[in-house]
Amino acid sequence: MGSNLKTAPQEKILRACYEALFYAWGPQHWWPARTRFEVIVGAYLTQNTSWTNVEHVLRRLRGAGLLSVAGIRRTALPELESLIRSAGYFRQKAQRLKTFVAFLDEHYGGSVNRMFAQTTEKLRVELLALNGVGPETADSILLYTGNHPVFVVDAYTRRILERHGIVTANARYEEIRWLLEHALSNFEHALSNEVPTPPATPRLTNAMVKINPIHRPSLMSTSRRSNLVQIYNEMHGLIVGVGKHYCLKSHPRCDECPLQRFLPKPS
Ligand code: SF4
Known part of the structure; x- marks a missing residue:
């Protein structure tokens, strides 16, 4: 610039x-959510769909007791696909949520707080390397979940x-x-x-x-x-x-x- x-x-x-x-x-x-992980799930789900659809899916996941790292981790992929179907591109998005949780487990012991303790620059690079995370999604996660200044x-x-x-x-x-x-x-x-x-x-x-x-x-x-x-x-x-x-x-x-x-x- x-x-x-x-x-x-x-x-x-x-x-x-x-x-x-x-x-x-x-x-x-912004961002309407009860937990940090809920913001992350919302940031993935809102890609190419309206927020109204996302809210519906978040309510479903919450109602099923699955709107957490542990919840996404233990849910089988086909079940997760079915739960998030109304957010559109549900196969892709379910796989991406699983990928995120696997990343969190591997690098940060499953802790969102530990992940956000990283520097903005390092974490942004890591998020952008994940499947399905472009700059807008990465920056939404950094800003609205991690309170990083982006x-x-x-x-x-x-x-x-x-x-x-x-x-x-x-x-x-x-x-x-x-x-x-x-x-x-x-x-x-x-x-x-x-x-x-x-x-x-x-x-x-x-x-x-x-x-x-x-x-x-x-x-x-x-x-x-x-x-x-x-x-x-x-x-x-x-x-x-x-x-x-x-x-x-x-x-x-x-x-x-x-x-x-x-x-x-x-x-
Ligand atoms: S172009 Fe500017 S003034 Fe016109 S609607 Fe958009 S933001 Fe508003």
């Missing part, structure tokens, strides 16, 4: 977008940044991640304790009326974490809100979007 001089204007816009969204909508409460770049992030002229259509995942991380870490440094504390009553705007918080507070969404991790967490959740409600693939609803004022001026 380029130097500070080259990216400073984009970073300024990104910080302004964060402020506008956060003060309009407040905390988004930004999760998803399709909404790319679409919004492209439409605002902040990145080009061929920007690589790592470039976008670097840009967001750099922009928001400067923000954290500049505002220290002010940012992560949500306003008691988020500022109401027209946009606020049209979006509900994506998730209710959960044990994982309210767990202790650093300011920087909290900001990365919120920014990703806010971007998902924009992507789902305004920045639609074919017909963006710019007129109603809280980010409209950050669109580049027509030349």
Whole structure:
């Protein structure tokens, strides 16, 4: 990625977008889960499917007493496939969950906490080497389960940044991640304790009326974490809100979007 001089204007816009969204909508409460392992399972299951389908599968696994490392370990592959069928690509995903648990057993004695005690860089490389773990899944696991300071770049992030002229259509995942991380870490440094504390009553705007918080507070969404991790967490959740409600693939609803004022001026 380029130097500070080259990216400073984009970073300024990104910080302004964060402020506008956060003060309009407040905390988004990602990731909705009761345990760290549940976040990991959710990160695998959500690939190429809607969150509603994932929630259904998570309820099934929980109801069967299998939403744990031990639960996935002891469940035979065909049974696991059947349990997660409604998440789509169930054979692939069941095998990938088994692979993850085997990795955890082999390298960390089956302990999620021991795994997350690794440095961000080392663990990211290890996760990316696992079958079915791309950058978005690896970074979701690192950020939302392990409270490691990495930004999760998803399709909404790319679409919004492209439409605002902040990145080009061929920007690589790592470039976008670097840009967001750099922009928001400067923000954290500049505002220290002010940012992560949500306003008691988020500022109401027209946009606020049209979006509900994506998730209710959960044990994982309210767990202790650093300011920087909290900001990365919120920014990703806010971007998902924009992507789902305004920045639609074919017909963006710019007129109603809280980010409209950050669109580049027509030349
Ligand atoms: S819908 Fe919102 S985020 Fe998407 S291009 Fe329009 S103003 Fe930007």
